[in-house]
Amino acid sequence: MSVDNTAKHPIPPGFEDALLKPADYTRMYDESIRDPDAFWAREGRRIDWIHPYSVVKNTDFTFGKVSIKWFEDGILNVSVNCIDRHLPTKAEQTAIIFEPDDPKATARHITYAELSEKVNRFANVLLSQGVMRGDRVVIYMPMIPEAAYAMLACARIGAVHSVVFAGFSPDALANRINDCGAKLVITADTAPRGGRRTPLKSNTDAALLHCSDRVRCLVVKHTGDQTTWIEGRDVDVLKLMDEVSPDCPPRPMNAEDPLFILYTSGSTGRPKGVVHTTGGYLVYAAMTHKYVFDYKDGDIFWCTADVGWVTGHSYIVYGPLANGATTLMFEGVPTWPDAGRFWEVCDKHRVTQFYTAPTAIRSLMGQGPEWVDRHDLSSLRVLGTVGEPINPEAWVWYDKHVGKGRCPIVDTFWQTETGGHMITSIPGAIETKPGSATLPFFGVKPEVLDPASGQIIEGNGVEGVLAIADSWPGQMRTLWGDHQRFMEAYFQQYPGYYFTGDGCRRDEDGYYWITGRVDDVINVSGHRMGTAEVESALVAHEKVAEAAVVGFPHQIKGQGIYAYVTLMNGVEPSDDLKRELETWVRTEIGPIAKPDLIQWAPGLPKTRSGKIMRRILRKIAEDDFGSLGDTSTLADPGVVDELIENRMNRA
Ligand code: WTA
Numbered sequence: 060m061s062v063d064n065t066a067k068h069p070i071p072p073g074f075e076d077a078l079l080k081p082a083d084y085t086r087m088y089d090e091s092i093r094d095p096d097a098f099w100a101r102e103g104r105r106i107d108w109i110h111p112y113s114v115v116k117n118t119d120f121t122f123g124k125v126s127i128k129w130f131e132d133g134i135l136n137v138s139v140n141c142i143d144r145h146l147p148t149k150a151e152q153t154a155i156i157f158e159p160d161d162p163k164a165t166a167r168h169i170t171y172a173e174l175s176e177k178v179n180r181f182a183n184v185l186l187s188q189g190v191m192r193g194d195r196v197v198i199y200m201p202m203i204p205e206a207a208y209a210m211l212a213c214a215r216i217g218a219v220h221s222v223v224f225a226g227f228s229p230d231a232l233a234n235r236i237n238d239c240g241a242k243l244v245i246t247a248d249t250a251p252r253g254g255r256r257t258p259l260k261s262n263t264d265a266a267l268l269h270c271s272d273r274v275r276c277l278v279v280k281h282t283g284d285q286t287t288w289i290e291g292r293d294v295d296v297l298k299l300m301d302e303v304s305p306d307c308p309p310r311p312m313n314a315e316d317p318l319f320i321l322y323t324s325g326s327t328g329r330p331k332g333v334v335h336t337t338g339g340y341l342v343y344a345a346m347t348h349k350y351v352f353d354y355k356d357g358d359i360f361w362c363t364a365d366v367g368w369v370t371g372h373s374y375i376v377y378g379p380l381a382n383g384a385t386t387l388m389f390e391g392v393p394t395w396p397d398a399g400r401f402w403e404v405c406d407k408h409r410v411t412q413f414y415t416a417p418t419a420i421r422s423l424m425g426q427g428p429e430w431v432d433r434h435d436l437s438s439l440r441v442l443g444t445v446g447e448p449i450n451p452e453a454w455v456w457y458d459k460h461v462g463k464g465r466c467p468i469v470d471t472f473w474q475t476e477t478g479g480h481m482i483t484s485i486p487g488a489i490e491t492k493p494g495s496a497t498l499p500f501f502g503v504k505p506e507v508l509d510p511a512s513g514q515i516i517e518g519n520g521v522e523g524v525l526a527i528a529d530s531w532p533g534q535m536r537t538l539w540g541d542h543q544r545f546m547e548a549y550f551q552q553y554p555g556y557y558f559t560g561d562g563c564r565r566d567e568d569g570y571y572w573i574t575g576r577v578d579d580v581i582n583v584s585g586h587r588m589g590t591a592e593v594e595s596a597l598v599a600h601e602k603v604a605e606a607a608v609v610g611f612p613h614q615i616k617g618q619g620i621y622a623y624v625t626l627m628n629g630v631e632p633s634d635d636l637k638r639e640l641e642t643w644v645r646t647e648i649g650p651i652a653k654p655d656l657i658q659w660a661p662g663l664p665k666t667r668s669g670k671i672m673r674r675i676l677r678k679i680a681e682d683d684f685g686s687l688g689d690t691s692t693l694a695d696p697g698v699v700d701e702l703i704e705n706r707m708n709r710a
Contacts, residue, residue: 062451067490067568068458071465073440077353077487084488084498091501098502099532103130103342105349106381107144109311110134112338118530122554125546128315129339129532136309137318137341138182138215141380142175143309150175153385156359157204158404160251160391166408169204171383174211176305177204181212183303184296188275190243192217192310195320197241198366199223199232199263201250202390205279205296206366207376209245214318214337217310221320221332224367225250225257227649229265231330235322236270239332239539244274245296247281253395260286267292314338320539321369323475324589325548326560326578332539333369333475340478341381343533347479347500348378351469352441353486358411359438361387363401363419368586369475370445373533374414378479393419398426402434402461413461414443414471416585420453422615428460436461441486443469446585447617448573454493472496472573474559475587476549478533481505482571495570504528506556507565510577513553524577525563526556579673581610581618586651590673593620593654596647600640602630607663607671608654611680611708619655621680621708623663632659656680656707662698664690679703682710 070081079087091098096115103112112133119126145152150172157167169177190196196218200206206222213220223235236244244267250257260278264287267274277296278286318337322330348354360379364370366388379386387408393401393415401423405413423430442462444454449470458468467486473479482505484490484497491497499505507516507523516523534557538545552558562574576582579590590608597606605625613619624640626632637657645653664672672693678684684703690696 062455062493064451064493064495065566067492069490070487071467073465074353074467074487078355079350079485079488081488084485087501088499092504095502095529099129099342102346102501103133103338103532105345106135106140106341108133108135112314116530120530120550120555120557122546122550125550127530127534127536129530130314130342133314133338134311135314135338135341136215136312137337137377138178138211139309140341141211141214141377142171142178145171145383146175149383152383154380155204155207156385156387156408158387158389158391158408160253162396162400162403167204174208177208177300178211178215179305179307180300180303181208181296182215182307184277184299185212185216185218185243186307187299187303188243188277188294190216190218193316194218194243195239195241196220197223197232197236197239197244199225199244199246199259200279200366201225201247201252201257201259201281202365202388203247203279203281204388205247205281207388210319210366210372210376211380215307215309217312217316219317219320221322222367222372223322224365224649225259226367226651228646229262230269230646231648232262233266233269234329236266236274238322238329239320241274243277245277245279247279248286249282249284251282251390253392256282256284312337315536319372321372321475323369324580324587324592326580326589327591330589330592331544331548333535334537334539335478335533336536339532339534341377343479343531344373344378345381347533348374348384349382350485351471351480351483351500352412352414352443354379354382354384354412356383358440359385359387359408360412361389361405361408361410362414363389363393363416364414364445369478373479393423394426397430398423399430399433402431402436405436405439406434409438411438412441412443413439414445416446417444417449417453418447418584418615418617420444420449420457424453424456425615431460436463439466441469442466443471445471445473447582448575449494451493458493467491470494470496472571476535477531478535481527482573492570495566495572497570499571502531505563505571507563508553508556519565519569520567522564522574523562525559525561525571525573526553527559528556530557581620583610583618583620583651584616588620588652592648593622593644593652596644596652597622597624597640599647600643602627602636603640604628605663607660607673607676609673609677609680611656613655620652621656621658622654623658623660623676623702625660625663658702658705658707660702662695662701664698664702665694666692667694675699676702679706680708682706682708
């Protein structure tokens with residue numbers, strides 16, 4: 060199927076009274092770029108401050124002295140903004156709808172009053188365990204309300220949380236606990252997902268073997284499954300919550316105090332601890348949530364991400380709750396018990412905004428529209444996507460079968476590092492094109508750069524790499540414990556800019572099209588994976604001498620993981636060994652890192668100085684080796700023929 064994606068889709072009828080109209084977008088965008096101080100001074104007031112700020116923007120992108128501060132003398136508390144300030148008017152409104160994995164189990168509706176009590180009690184539990192302002196707390200939890208309570212409880216007392224996706228292995232969890240020096244890890248007994256159970260507590264036990272024995276473990280008994288219990292180290296949170304006071308005074312925090320650390324994959328080395336702070340992050344999360352989804356009181360907002368990713372932080376917890384919204388938390392998966400689950404949940408809870416990833420749309424598309432048609436989706440108003448470029452075919456399917464042509468689709472481009480949306484359409488204000496993230500959000504100044512020279516490419520109808528010329532409040536501030544690496548990763552290659560790592564095209568209408576990562580990061584089902592991480596897991600196996608990992612186009616996942624593996628001398632390749640390596644990577648990192656294809660490589664293409672030529676490996680993995688480009692610097696050109704001959708992906 061080929062889709063005309065050059066023409067603009069008009070704003071559907073019914074959006075005449077949207078929060079922002081086309082003229083509002085233009086006017087506000089212009090002001091945000093012309094006079095960011097005035098713009099953000101005003102927008103910063105959308106949240107409550109204990110002491111207001113007098114300074115708005117104080118940022119410097121100069122390599123060597125990068126410094127990013129917003130609202131720097133303001134004092135606030137995030138949990139007060141997400142809870143307390145709504146109590147006078149919304150105490151009995153639902154804050155969180157919890158839809159369990161098992162469709163037959165009862166959904167829970169947690170009001171703002173209940174949320175307040177739970178978070179206050181949870182915060183007192185943390186205090187009782189000696190957690191203090193600035194201490195790090197790792198959260199390794201299923202998609203249950205207690206995960207949100209834990210995050211907000213940290214925010215209430217000024218502790219810094221670091222949520223680790225429940226799909227990560229014990230080793231990955233241990234690395235993160237150690238890297239941020241967490242005092243405590245919060246987990247649950249087991250996590251039901253798609254009818255199966257992940258043993259979170261026993262994973263945590265295994266992780267803690269590699270951590271300081273001072274690290275405490277708080278356990279939410281969610282399923283009641285049997286787990287081991289270490290007296291003196293393990294704490295039953297729910298039991299303790301009943302015993303402590305329901306009142307915990309919020310800690311006044313500085314706008315630039317860290318709110319959370321979130322580990323993400325980079326092009327080199329170990330995962331990076333992205334640091335977001337309190338004031339700017341919350342202003343940006345709240346504002347983008349409101350405008351990009353046209354959120355209005357009474358709406359039911361559902362973001363299908365996991366709280367282990369940044370999307371869950373900004374658009375399940377902080378953005379929606381700061382706006383006093385009703386946010387849905389779903390414990391399950393899109394395809395269990397059947398491919399209609401998403402739509403059943405939309406119907407059941409009368410969801411108005413639905414936000415998911417292209418990979419989910421593609422996999423459901425493959426099951427046929429009848430799964431959608433069985434459910435009443437008339438409550439939906441706005442659809443969103445995030446995580447990877449959406450192919451026009453999936454966009455058109457989403458629009459037709461889910462949105463019935465009535466719901467604007469917001470294709471939101473952003474990153475863990477950016478805290479919130481960067482380039483996105485806005486319902487009622489920006490016309491869409493299938494596959495384009497459209498236009499920049501307020502305060503965001505995108506530039507298309509020539510990848511080689513770093514020069515700005517002006518005008519429309521151009522392509523290059525995407526950089527951002529000035530700071531916005533939701534921007535990350537540093538990498539935990541490594542400001543130098545922060546500067547090198549984002550500000551060195553193109554001096555004066557924040558470099559996204561993405562390629563980008565600006566079309567004749569000035570619309571932006573993200574073309575994918577230009578570094579060694581791959582995007583598997585919307586999950587970011589560093590090829591270096593998978594490689595180092597592979598070479599840690601005793602039978603592996605060398606490994607090179609690249610992405611390749613995958614129908615459902617967007618990109619798949621393709622691993623070239625050179626075995627130790629004398630080790631025989633076999634299918635059993637392939638399975639052994641797959642299992643190995645799953646345990647080293649987690650199921651999301653399992654290679655889709657493994658090719659035995661007697662040798663890897665290297666330059667004479669020993670550098671692996673990934674460009675060539677990418678081409679072979681893409682089954683597109685007709686134009687390998689310049690191979691004259693190869694030490695042994697014969698290696699390439701061998702790899703082509705035995706390639707695993709044959710289109
Ligand atoms: C990609 C997820 C195209 C991009 C919020 C980016 C996208 C990386 C889009 C960040 C989109 C995210 N269109 N590509 N709408 N959204 N990406 O940190 O390559 O998990 O750099 O943040 O995902 O992934 P991350």
